[in-house]
Each structure stands twice: as structure tokens, then as C-alpha cells.
Amino acid sequence: MANQGPGEQGASSDAAAVDDVGGDRAGGEADERTRLMARCRDLEEMLRAILDNLPIVAWRVDQEGTILFHDGRGMEGAESPPGEFVGKNAFDLYPDEISAPVRQALGGKLVHAQVEAHGVCWENWEIPVRNAQGDVTSVIGLSLDTTEARRVERELRDQLDVVSRQRQVIQDLSTPILQIWDGVLALPMIGVIDSMRTAEVMDSLLAAVVRDRARFALLDLTGVEAVDTKTASYLIDLVRAIRLLGAEGVITGIRPSVAQTIVLLGVELNEITTLGNLRAGLRHCIVQMRRQELEAGKPHTKGSEKASGSS
The missing domain is CATH 3.30.750.24 (STAS domain)
Known part of the structure; x- marks a missing residue:
């Protein structure tokens, strides 16, 4: 094997050092990607478990009101399959009293409202999503089916009214x-x-x-x-x-x-x-x-x- 001169030995050492740094960086990026992918899987599993087991619907609309995502077990009460409304416009589907909170959220306001749609009572949260410049690009919503809770509340209120009337009769x-x-x-x-x-x-x-x-x-x-x-x-x-x-x-x-x-x-x-x-x-x-x-x-x-x- 031929002997290398001092200049050639220095160049070889520098190249090896560069290779080591590049390898470390590539390895670090691979590890970060692995962690991010694992986190995404965890979040997806959590979201899927929530949507499949709780009476809620998660949804997203863009600036024009077009529904980009619409899924969740809560739609069972409305007898609608998941994703049925994807691609449709929320402002065309719903009257102003229901879609008004979405417009407010598109205006940058975090909104909490109660509405009735598809024969179901909903408690809604509308969350504006902003880009790096702070502009609202879409709205993420979470809708909880409160129909049963409302029914129980009405029954309890009716019972309290009956008790109050009976109490008044007894008092009289x-x-x-x-x-x-x-x-x-x-x-x-x-x-x-x-x-x-x-x-x-x-x-x-x-x-x-x-x-x-x-x-x-x-x-x-x-x-x-x-x-x-x-x-x-x-x-x-x-x-x-x-x-x-x-x-x-x-x-x-x-x-x-x-x-x-x-x-x-x-x-x-x-x-x-x-x-x-x-x-x-x-x-x-x-x-x-x-x-x-x-x-x-x-x-x-x-x-x-x-x-x-x-x-």
C-alpha cells in the first residue's frame, strides 16, 4: 500500500469528519421523524377512540364554509353516516341561526353555542385555526349530542313544576x-x-x-x-x-x-x-x-x- 503524504492524510481526516457529522445529522433527523410519526399515530388512535365511542362529531370547514372533515359516532343520532357532508357547504346546509357561530369563528372568535340540527340537540365548540401570519384559514368544530341530557332536564323541570304546583295547593x-x-x-x-x-x-x-x-x-x-x-x-x-x-x-x-x-x-x-x-x-x-x-x-x-x- 502506497504511503500518503501529509496533505493527503489531512484531506482524508477532514472527509471522514464530514461523513461523521452528516451521518449524525441524518441519524438525528431519522429519530425525530420516528418520534413525530409515533406521536401522530398516538394522536390518531386517541382521536379515533373518541370519535368511535363518544356521542360527538368532529368537523372542519374552510374559509368558504366547505366541510373538509366530518366524522364521529354522534351522527348515529342523526342517522347519517360519517363523511356524508364532506365537500358540502355548511352555509348552504344550515340556516343562519345554526351557521352563525361558524361565521363568528371564521372571524377569529372562539365560540360555544347550543343548537338543534338533524333532529338532535348539539352543544358546539367552534375553534378558529390561524396560519403563521395570524389569519384564520379554517374552523375546527366539536359537537356533543346532548339530546338525552336535554330530555332528562325537561322531565326534571316538568316534575319540579308539578311539585311546585302541588306545594302551592297544599299551602293554600x-x-x-x-x-x-x-x-x-x-x-x-x-x-x-x-x-x-x-x-x-x-x-x-x-x-x-x-x-x-x-x-x-x-x-x-x-x-x-x-x-x-x-x-x-x-x-x-x-x-x-x-x-x-x-x-x-x-x-x-x-x-x-x-x-x-x-x-x-x-x-x-x-x-x-x-x-x-x-x-x-x-x-x-x-x-x-x-x-x-x-x-x-x-x-x-x-x-x-x-x-x-x-x-
């Missing part, structure tokens, strides 16, 4: 406002009276006093089993509110147990008329009305005479 039956005499309302209260129920009663009774132009309102507690501090305070406030409307509030039928509770709570009833039962309360109202009529120079009614005589 348990606290009926009765006109037992001309200008006299009676509110028989039954059971345990809590602060929430008393507040509702206050609204109803005050409205009835104004509507019927009542001069007296009798709160009959004969059927009340127990009261607490707030309830007792509400009753006092109710009587005072009745007085502000130009009528007189009278409490009747306080049971011994309720009376003891009121005393222990330190609630003052000095300024409020309290009577033993509803009949005594009605007699009081009739007598007061007759006295007011006499003082005003007006004759009292035959009904008043009859009630007074029967009492």
Missing part, C-alpha cells in the same frame, strides 16, 4: 284566607308554623286585605302546634303591617303550649288584640264595625244585628 289548603263577614278576613293556620311559611302567609294576607278592602283580619292559631322566636316575631310584624294598611289585625285561638312559648320568648303582645277563639274574634270585629258606623252616623246592617244578637 293549609292557610286559606276566608272572607267570613263583610270587611272581615280570617286566616286559620294549622300545624307547625315556621318562619318561611309565615313570610309567605304575610304576603298573601296583606294582598288580600288590599284587594278586598278588609277592615279586620283574624289570625286564628287554634290549629298551630308550636312557634319559634322568628315565627312569633313574624306574627307581630304581620299584625303591624295590617294596621299600616288601615285594617286591624286580631290573633285568636292561642293554645296553652303556644302561649307558654310566647311568654318564655319574651314576646310582647300588649298592643295586639288577642281573643280565645275565632267566634270571639268575629264578635269583636262586628262590635267594632257597629261602633264605628254609629260614631260616623251610619246605621248598622241587619247582618250586624243578627250576628250581634246571636252572639
Whole structure:
């Protein structure tokens, strides 16, 4: 083998070094391509698993609204095969109220909307896709089939409406406002009276006093089993509110147990008329009305005479 000179040996060394660098670069690029391909496969498998198993549809439209991709199990509810709408224009397929979010996304806005199409309720997310210059080139969308959830929601709302109406009926039956005499309302209260129920009663009774132009309102507690501090305070406030409307509030039928509770709570009833039962309360109202009529120079009614005589 012929001996190489110093110049030839240097050239050989440089060429070998270049080959090593090129080989390393090529190997690195090959490794990067392998990693990218593996990542793409992972993403594709994940997307495929999601589209094949969940009630969703993934789709993409270009700037003109042409559908580039449209796939997912969610289309089963619409009885349409995957890809059926690819190549068609979304703005031609759907009315403005459905396609408007797509136009907004093409304008650069991230949109979340709920629509109904193909007989299915959808919850949509429209995501604008931008190029390197920041211009929107397309929109990627995800549509979730919420038909079943909406149905359950409507059923639950209907059930709540029924319960609310039933509750109102029970409330009206348990606290009926009765006109037992001309200008006299009676509110028989039954059971345990809590602060929430008393507040509702206050609204109803005050409205009835104004509507019927009542001069007296009798709160009959004969059927009340127990009261607490707030309830007792509400009753006092109710009587005072009745007085502000130009009528007189009278409490009747306080049971011994309720009376003891009121005393222990330190609630003052000095300024409020309290009577033993509803009949005594009605007699009081009739007598007061007759006295007011006499003082005003007006004759009292035959009904008043009859009630007074029967009492």
C-alpha cells in the first residue's frame, strides 16, 4: 500500500469528519421523524377512540364554509353516516341561526353555542385555526349530542313544576284566607308554623286585605302546634303591617303550649288584640264595625244585628 503524504492524510481526516457529522445529522433527523410519526399515530388512535365511542362529531370547514372533515359516532343520532357532508357547504346546509357561530369563528372568535340540527340537540365548540401570519384559514368544530341530557332536564323541570304546583295547593289548603263577614278576613293556620311559611302567609294576607278592602283580619292559631322566636316575631310584624294598611289585625285561638312559648320568648303582645277563639274574634270585629258606623252616623246592617244578637 502506497504511503500518503501529509496533505493527503489531512484531506482524508477532514472527509471522514464530514461523513461523521452528516451521518449524525441524518441519524438525528431519522429519530425525530420516528418520534413525530409515533406521536401522530398516538394522536390518531386517541382521536379515533373518541370519535368511535363518544356521542360527538368532529368537523372542519374552510374559509368558504366547505366541510373538509366530518366524522364521529354522534351522527348515529342523526342517522347519517360519517363523511356524508364532506365537500358540502355548511352555509348552504344550515340556516343562519345554526351557521352563525361558524361565521363568528371564521372571524377569529372562539365560540360555544347550543343548537338543534338533524333532529338532535348539539352543544358546539367552534375553534378558529390561524396560519403563521395570524389569519384564520379554517374552523375546527366539536359537537356533543346532548339530546338525552336535554330530555332528562325537561322531565326534571316538568316534575319540579308539578311539585311546585302541588306545594302551592297544599299551602293554600293549609292557610286559606276566608272572607267570613263583610270587611272581615280570617286566616286559620294549622300545624307547625315556621318562619318561611309565615313570610309567605304575610304576603298573601296583606294582598288580600288590599284587594278586598278588609277592615279586620283574624289570625286564628287554634290549629298551630308550636312557634319559634322568628315565627312569633313574624306574627307581630304581620299584625303591624295590617294596621299600616288601615285594617286591624286580631290573633285568636292561642293554645296553652303556644302561649307558654310566647311568654318564655319574651314576646310582647300588649298592643295586639288577642281573643280565645275565632267566634270571639268575629264578635269583636262586628262590635267594632257597629261602633264605628254609629260614631260616623251610619246605621248598622241587619247582618250586624243578627250576628250581634246571636252572639
